[in-house]
Structures are given as structure tokens and as C-alpha cells.
Amino acid sequence: MGFIARLKSFLGRDTPQKRELKGGRPVFWKRGDYTLKNSELLFSAVSRISNALSAMPVQLYSGSAPLRDDLNDILSFSPNPNMTSCQFFKTMEACRDTAGNAYALKAYAPDGRLERIDVLDPQRVRPVLDTDSGELWYRITPENGEEMLVHSYHVLHVPFISVNGYTGVNPVSVLQDTLDYSENIQSFSVEQLKQGVNAKAVMEAPANLGEDQRRRMIADFMQTYRETSGNIMLLESGVTAKTLNLSPIDSKLFEVEKITRSKVAMVYNIPPHLLGDYSDTSFSSQEQQMLEFLMLTMLPIVTAYEQELNKKLLTSEQRKAGLRFKFNMDSILRADAATQAEVDYKAVRSAWKTPDEIRGERNLPAFEGGIGSQPMISQDLATLEYTVKQKPGVLAGKDGGKHAEDERAVGTDSDGRK
Template identity: 30%
Template structure:
């Protein structure tokens, strides 16, 4: 029996509470025709856009143990200039973060020739399966990636060492693959799409509620259908504000008040729930009802600490273990995202932060100038600090043996 004859195929993206058939029907099947696609739900789309663009605009650097950038490593051109012939780094990382949230997993095929890196190619998560060997022990269980190219129809077995696999924080059985946010929010998203469909229908009807036609007498079911059809055709006629009715008939609209049903409040609460699942702050959904200019800056910092910090750590650790050799890892080499792009504030706030960093000798003047894309200056690589600073144990030594000023007598001269 060959190696793969022992392998048990299992795709680890099934939910215990919501089946994939239900999710596919909701997002791609007949449910799509009724409620719209997943990306048509504006809150869900905004959250995907915010996270994907936030990660995409942060450059990734390779650093040594001293936190200095390394420029001569073979991976640098692929993470800084061109991961593959079709993408730039910002497109590459934006797509990966989109896949990680929308599908639960982001896959990158690492192409090597004669031991040298030749390209990083993102794969469609829908075309990747995980095959697990069910004969190995739990702690030594081998697994492989099985990718099918939809254009050529060919399939490929990929070793885990040649695949960058970025998962969502919720993983399935055994932790082999992540769960998508839409899978977790399937029930909630159904309500969101139903409310959007209701509004769309209301707009199509000219924001007019349902109506009741009153008449004296009796009509068969077929005659009722014909009458209502003709009235509806008149109501939908372009630019028409009046309709005609037979003698003895009257029409009365049903009172519809979205405020009475708290429709807006419920829809807004539902949007905040979806955003919270992504770790998105309300101000990033253009909800400034409880925000001000001051705390919006604080919310941006909270977005980095509470949301992005975990995400970029997942990327950094996966890149470290798959793109660096054990010897390079032992030397302290590691990939690091430059999060300064996210924390940039207004010019006044940014100048205040840089000034404090330089005065406390954390940044040199040239390092501070580099943060605002200015060229270095001569002598700017020296770290400076206030000369009056002393060690704690040296406090007061400057006054211990102080010589009296001219004309002043100490206590001993008075005796």
C-alpha cells in the first residue's frame, strides 16, 4: 500500500452546530437570491475591508536580534518588493487577511528551487484540502495539503514545510484548520440580511406600507388575484402617484412606523455585534454616537492592541517557522510588521510622540526623521538625553562636597 493509501481524507471546516450545507445555502445558494451574498451585508464587508487593509498597509521587515533590519536575506525581495509576478506586497497581505477571515484559512505555496526561495503564491482556500494520516500516533500524526488548480484541473500534494498556513483564531477538529467568521456568525448574518432585504423591498415600493382593498360583495379567488394585480401594476407605474378603483371599492394603507418597531435600533445593535466578532471599533463603522475626536485616537490604539496585535503575531510566527532555517531562528532573526503606520496620528500628536522618544533617547534624531519619511541629517545617529539626568544612587552627590561661594562662611568659621 502506498503512502497516501493510509491517509484518511477530512476537510476540517465543518461546524458542529451549523452544517456547511446550511452555510453554503445561506451565502451562496438559494439563500443568496433571497437575502443577497455575504459580501452584500455592509457591516460584514466593512469589517473585512478594515482588517484586510490594516494588515496590507503595514510593511513586513526581517530583523536581527538587535532589532536592526536585514536587507541581504533571500526573503527580503519577496516580502518587500514582489512576492510573485502578479502581486505587490500590499496586495499579497490584503488578500491573505481577506481569506483568513472570509474562509477561515489563508494558504501560501512557498516555491523553492535547489533550496532557494523563488516565490510566494497565495492559493484559493476553497481548492485546498487537508489530508491526515489516521495510522500515526496522536503526537506524530502526519498531514498534507491537497490543492486542485481550477484552471488546469491538475491536483498537487504539498508538504506542510512548503505551505504557509494562516488560520483564524477559532480552529476545528485537531486544530488543523480555522473556522471562518461567517460560519460562526451564520445565524446572526441571516437576520442581518433579512433586515436588509426588508429595507430594499420597502425602497422598491416607494417607502409605502402594505395596503388593504375594501369592497362590498364577494369575489372568487381568481378575481381577487386579477384585481390586486391590476392595482399593483398601477402603483408600480413609473412616476404615477394616483390609481383608479372600481365603484364601491376603497383602499387603505396599513400604518408602518420603523421607529415604533425599533427597527433602526435593532439593526444598529446587530451591526455592532458583527463588528465585535471581528474586533472592529464602532468608530470604524462610522458610528460616532459615543465618540469624540479625542477618544477616536484612543480607539485606534485600542484597535491595534486588542485586535491587530494578535493577528500580526500569527503572521510573524508562521513566517518565522516556515521561511527561516533553525540556525537563523537560533541567531534571533525574525519577521516584524511595522505597526507605526497604524498608530500615526495627526501632525501635532505625531510630533509630540517623536519629541518625547528622542528626548528620552529611545530614538535617535535620524530614526525619528525616518518615521516621517525625511532623509537623515549629519550627526543625527547619536542618541541624546538631558544631561541633568543621574542614576538613582548618585542623587545628591553633586551637593555633598559643594565649596561655599565667595564671601560666604560655613558654620565652622562662625565659631
């Protein structure tokens, strides 16, 4: 039995009374056809976001403990036979950033077990609302095969931003006028470049000339210009000549590019410096710049993906038991060596990381004998009584520590007096 037939058999429900949802922006727009292939700014913005998302490993957790089951293996390693997890989320985010919606279809094995997750072409998916039950369905039109209706539980859907809760607004269509204007300015600049620099001249005569006089004056000028290679020109009867200095790059072009960068950054909620605009950059380190990108841009996106995965891939009982999917945002936040060393130092002294855990993050083996597996705490703020009476015995070893406890139990001091 084919996948589509298995899916229809698994769903097993017919809902004839449905209506197409309204709202949002259409995937296709009339003026222009901007894609990642013909807009370097769009390519830069989309690749920045999609690469950042795909670089965050996703993991299924039970509380704070990672799980290594089949569901985690599908999502964190290979959602389908044709894609790795990195490729899957990069493709999903590219669809969301260019079409306003990212869709993926859950495919099941004959026994009802989740088998794979396939990315769908957003142009072939339309949300449909059941007018009787109010449930959301999706009308999917495959490239080969007949159209089918799939319940929303079986489709992962992450919209860009929505005005109705069902379909996402296409960010490219929002930028349509800006991209049109920028393209026209660039085309004009290219035409100016083709004409060359200093390619024109203006001749001024002291009085109105007839047609024959103008032709004769221009011919004499051009002949003299060619004979002298432009070095010596003889102008008679008060005629003057001036060149038009045509720059191949219009100064306004840089202003237009800056405005375009700013608008693309605003629509995609990206700091402008990540698109090449450093005019307002005031950060003292690269870590601060990346932190701004993570908090303002990536955190809302990651949250949307996590909630959709938890809703569509986990049952209510699993969520109540503490299971959840989580992206590791710390994996792309790399501090400089001095800052990272300070963080690790405080982590060990505060007992929320062990030396072996830190060595593992640096791809280093654990200390032999398990001496780095125990959490440690700083004793800088230990009580005076412990530091004077108990600590020396503890440092002396187990017997010394036992002796110190016995002495304290019978009420003796360090000199043996009662």
C-alpha cells in the same frame, strides 16, 4: 520541468495512508451565499482588517538590525511576480476572513532555493494527516492539473480560529442566521418602498353591507376622489375613510442593522465604532480608537502571521541565530501633531532616538556634518558637583574640558587653589 513536476520531484515522498481531517466548519453552507459582493457589513469588516495588515511593512531582522537579503526581498517586496507584498497579505487576510483559512504555497527553483510564494484558493486545499507519522499534509486540487499532496512545511497556513488545530472556522457561516435575517428585513423594507407612501385607505360602514352595496360604495368613493383630486370627498350613511400611513423605512430596520453590526464586530473582534456604530464610543481621540483596534484586533492576527513565517521560511539554525520576521505595527498608528511632537521630544531627551532618526521618519534629510547623529541625554538630574565644577569646562570645549580634568586630578578648585 514544470512547477508541479519540480515540486513533486523536490518532495519525493509517498504517504498512501492518510485521512481527511474532521472538525471546523465547511467552506460552503446550505442557506445563503454571502460573499464580499453582497454584504456591505462583511466587506467593511474584512477590508478594515486586510487593509490594516497590508499597511504594516514586514521586515526580516537579525536581532534588532534589518536584513536585506533575497528572502527579505521576496516577502517584503514581491512574494510572486503577480503581487506586491501589500497585495499578497491583503489577499491572504481576505481569504482567512471569508473562508476561515489562508493558504500560500512555497515554490522552489531547480537548485532548491525559495523562488516565490503563491496564494492558494482555500476551497481547493484540504488538510490531511499521515496516520503513521502524525505529520500534516495538504491535498491541493489545482484548477488545471492533477491533485497533489504537499507537506505542511511547504504551505503557509493561517487559520481564523480552529477547534482542532488544523482547519479554521468559517466566520461567515457563523454569521449566517444574522445575515439571513438582516437580508429579509431589508427586502421587506424595499417592497414597502415600492408600494409608496399613503398608498392605501380603510373605509368603515355603520352596518354589514352586501356585495353589491360594497362595490357601489367603493366605486362612488373612487369616482369622487378622482373628480376632486382628493381634495373633497362626500361620504354618505355614516361611512368614514382613513388612510394608512406607510413609511418607506421601518423603524425596526435601524435596530436590526445595529444588531447586525454588533454581531459582525463580535465575530471579527472589531470595535463596533469601526463599522459605523458610535452609540457606545467614549474615546477622546482618534489615536485611542486606533490603539484599541491594534491591540484587540490586529495584534493576534499579526502574531499568527509572524510565527507562521518564522516557522516555515526560516530554519532552526536561523531562528537560533536571532533571525525573525516582524510587522511594523507603528506604521499605521499615527498620533496627532501635538502628541507626536511630545513623543519625539522625550525620545531625544531620553537618548533612545537621535534627531536624525526623527527627521528620517518625517522624510527630512539629516543635519549636515553629522551633528544630529549622536544620541543626547537630558542633564536636568545631573549631580551638583558635575554642574558646578565640570560642566563649565566641558561646555568651553575640548581644551577647557581637559583643563577641568587636570585641575580635578591635582586637587585644585576653579580659582586655582590647592
